[in-house]
Amino acid sequence: MVEFMAVCLCGGLGAVARFVLDTSIQRQWKRAFPLGTFLINVTAAFCAGIAAGAYANVTVPHSTYLLFVTGFLGGLSTFSSATGQIVSLSQHKNIALALTYAALTLLVPLGCAFAGWGVAMTC
Numbered sequence: 594m595v596e597f598m599a600v601c602l603c604g605g606l607g608a609v610a611r612f613v614l615d616t617s618i619q620r621q622w623k624r625a626f627p628l629g630t631f632l633i634n635v636t637a638a639f640c641a642g643i644a645a646g647a648y649a650n651v652t653v654p655h656s657t658y659l660l661f662v663t664g665f666l667g668g669l670s671t672f673s674s675a676t677g678q679i680v681s682l683s684q685h686k687n688i689a690l691a692l693t694y695a696a697l698t699l700l701v702p703l704g705c706a707f708a709g710w711g712v713a714m715t716c
Contacts, residue, residue: 647713
């Protein structure tokens with residue numbers, strides 16, 4: 594039960610961090626492309642790759658992995674917001690941007706997760 598509550602707490606901290614980061618980035622960016630969500634998801638994917646590699650190398654215990662990846666990074670990253678932003682771009686007739694964002698949202702974080710894994714495996 595303690596581990597469950599700790600994961601929930603870390604998820605909440607990740608969600609607060611996402612809100613602060615996304616709001617700060619979007620205040621400066623002021624363009625249709627949702628840069629805040631994109632950068633947050635890319636960073637979270639890279640960190641998740643590092644964490645997965647560290648866990649695979651038995652560098653960190655399972656509980657730490659759960660707190661960081663499932664908790665904090667789970668709260669930080671947001672596929673649902675990205676999906677909503679893709680729909681919103683489409684509804685505002687920004688079809689090309691919506692498709693570009695959709696492709697980037699799927700491919701770039703995946704590449705970052707593999708890159709993070711690679712970093713962890715070389716350490």
